[in-house]
Amino acid sequence: xxxxxxxxxxxxxxxxxxxxxxxxxxxxxxxxxxxxxxxxxxxxxxxxxxxxxxxxxxxxxxxxxxxxxxxxxxxxxxxxxxxxxxxxxxxxxxxxxxxxxxxxxxxxxxxxxxxxxxxxxxxxxxxxxxxxxxxxxxxxxxxxxxxxxxxxxxxxxxxxxxxxxxxxxxxxxxxxxxxxxxxxxxxxx
Amino acid sequence: xxxxxxxxxxxxxxxxxxxxxxxxxxxxxxxxxxxxxxxxxxxxxxxxxxxxxxxxxxxxxxxxxxxxxxxxxxxxxxxxxxxxxxxxxxxxxxxxxxxxxxxxxxxxxxxxxxxxxxxxxxxxxxxxxxxxxxxxxxxxxxxxxxxxxxxxxxxxxxxxxxxxxxxxxxxxxxxxxxxxxxxxxxxxxxxxxxxxxxxxxxxxxxxxxxxxxxxxxxxxxxxxxxxxxxxxxxxxxxxx
Numbered sequence: 001x002x003x004x005x006x007x008x009x010x011x012x013x014x015x016x017x018x019x020x021x022x023x024x025x026x027x028x029x030x031x032x033x034x035x036x037x038x039x040x041x042x043x044x045x046x047x048x049x050x051x052x053x054x055x056x057x058x059x060x061x062x063x064x065x066x067x068x069x070x071x072x073x074x075x076x077x078x079x080x081x082x083x084x085x086x087x088x089x090x091x092x093x094x095x096x097x098x099x100x101x102x103x104x105x106x107x108x109x110x111x112x113x114x115x116x117x118x119x120x121x122x123x124x125x126x127x128x129x130x131x132x133x134x135x136x137x138x139x140x141x142x143x144x145x146x147x148x149x150x151x152x153x154x155x156x157x158x159x160x161x162x163x164x165x166x167x168x169x170x171x172x173x174x175x176x177x178x179x180x181x182x183x184x185x186x187x188x189x
Numbered sequence: 190x191x192x193x194x195x196x197x198x199x200x201x202x203x204x205x206x207x208x209x210x211x212x213x214x215x216x217x218x219x220x221x222x223x224x225x226x227x228x229x230x231x232x233x234x235x236x237x238x239x240x241x242x243x244x245x246x247x248x249x250x251x252x253x254x255x256x257x258x259x260x261x262x263x264x265x266x267x268x269x270x271x272x273x274x275x276x277x278x279x280x281x282x283x284x285x286x287x288x289x290x291x292x293x294x295x296x297x298x299x300x301x302x303x304x305x306x307x308x309x310x311x312x313x314x315x316x317x318x319x320x321x322x323x324x325x326x327x328x329x330x331x332x333x334x335x336x337x338x339x340x341x342x343x344x345x346x347x348x349x350x351x352x353x354x355x356x357x358x359x360x361x362x363x364x365x366x367x368x369x370x371x372x373x374x375x376x377x378x379x380x381x382x383x384x385x386x387x388x389x390x391x392x393x394x395x396x397x398x399x400x401x402x403x404x405x406x407x408x409x410x411x412x413x414x415x416x417x418x419x420x421x422x423x424x425x426x427x428x429x
Contacts, residue, residue, distance in 0.1 A: 024262070028259075031258070035249075035250055035254070035255070036248060036249045036250070037242075037245075039248045039249065040245045040246050040247045040248040043248050052250075053250060053251070053253075056254055057257055057261070060258050061261055061262065064262060074232060074236070075232075075235075079240075080239075082239055082242040083238075083242070086242060087207075090207040094210060122243050123240050123242055124240030129240035131238055131241055135241075150206055150207075150238060151241075154207075155207070155208055155210045156203075156208045156209070156210075157210065159208075174199075174203075174208065175199045175203075178202040178203070178206075179199060181202075182202065185237050
């Protein structure tokens with residue numbers, strides 16, 4: 001017997017394929033199995049329940065209207081959906097509809113919170129993606145900045161200000177960090 | 190770490206992370222749309238970073254959110270048509286291996302823009318939409334052409350193209366009957382998606398397998414007293 005999570009992945013894959021053919025029932029199935037994960041992501045970035053609800057609505061409406069955008073060859077459905085939700089939430093921050101939270105990532109997410117739920121639909125099913133270990137190889141400053149940008153949807157200017165360093169310094173830390181992260185992740189390919 | 194040089198070319202990563210704003214953000218978006226290598230690099234970063242999102246706790250949204258989604262979809266007109274056309278384009282893309290992204294992108298515009306001409310009645314043309322994707326020599330760019338027979342309307346998408354200021358390109362339909370001259374489908378508008386209503390004579394010649402030609406012309410298109418310019422690209426309409 002396959003584990004429950006693998007079963008959920010297969011169901012989601014099948015529903016995404018039906019969605020591309022215009023099956024409305026498929027959209028509800030996808031919503032039921034992914035909305036908690038996607039809402040969590042929107043909430044984390046927008047830090048406001050109402051805004052996160054609007055972002056979530058926007059994500060699924062867009063998914064329905066442009067189901068052809070998902071390419072099964074390039075990403076797993078849950079990975080793609082989570083990235084899509086994150087990007088839409090960040091877009092909302094950028095167009096100024098929302099005031100950014102400005103909370104440093106380390107404060108917003110205590111280390112104890114980081115263990116993902118065991119029975120959830122995981123992007124990283126085996127928890128072996130290199131990004132986890134590669135991030136750990138970075139120095140504290142770039143690692144913290146990259147995490148703040150990723151989870152908080154913060155721009156260079158915002159993370160530089162929050163950290164009290166000049167913009168150029170922050171860009172330099174982050175770019176070096178990203179280069180190192182890239183090299184480390186590529187080693188696993 | 191301070192001894193390492195600062196890498197210059199991390200734009201795809203910075204864009205994927207969402208670090209950019211203002212003009213830099215707009216420029217990166219533009220590149221993502223027009224530069225396939227850059228878009229692939231952005232996708233690489235997104236895929237590699239996505240597992241981090243597993244750290245975020247799940248939160249169940251209020252049931253009302255789904256109800257709002259369902260209500261919005263029920264209220265939207267034209268959706269069914271868009272979905273069905275998107276599905277057709279998708280199957281066509283898979284069957285032909287052609288990148289139909291531009292053609293797909295155009296569909297909602299095509300269907301949702303109200304048509305001024307009433308659909309003709311009693312004609313023997315095929316009802317299935319036709320599509321062609323015309324590669325532009327030596328580039329990744331394509332002109333996407335979609336034709337809806339029941340509306341006698343053509344959608345021509347030249348989204349990635351830019352004008353050179355010296356030439357225009359004109360699109361032509363090669364008629365099925367040999368002694369009929371080429372039928373103009375209009376001058377291509379670089380960077381735009383343009384909707385063209387075909388006259389009945391031209392619409393009657395549009396069929397599965399019809400050849401399309403793209404010629405280089407002076408600005409404004411082929412002058413009335415001159416021959417058509419050199420053919421720079423060609424494609425074929427196919428039922429999708």
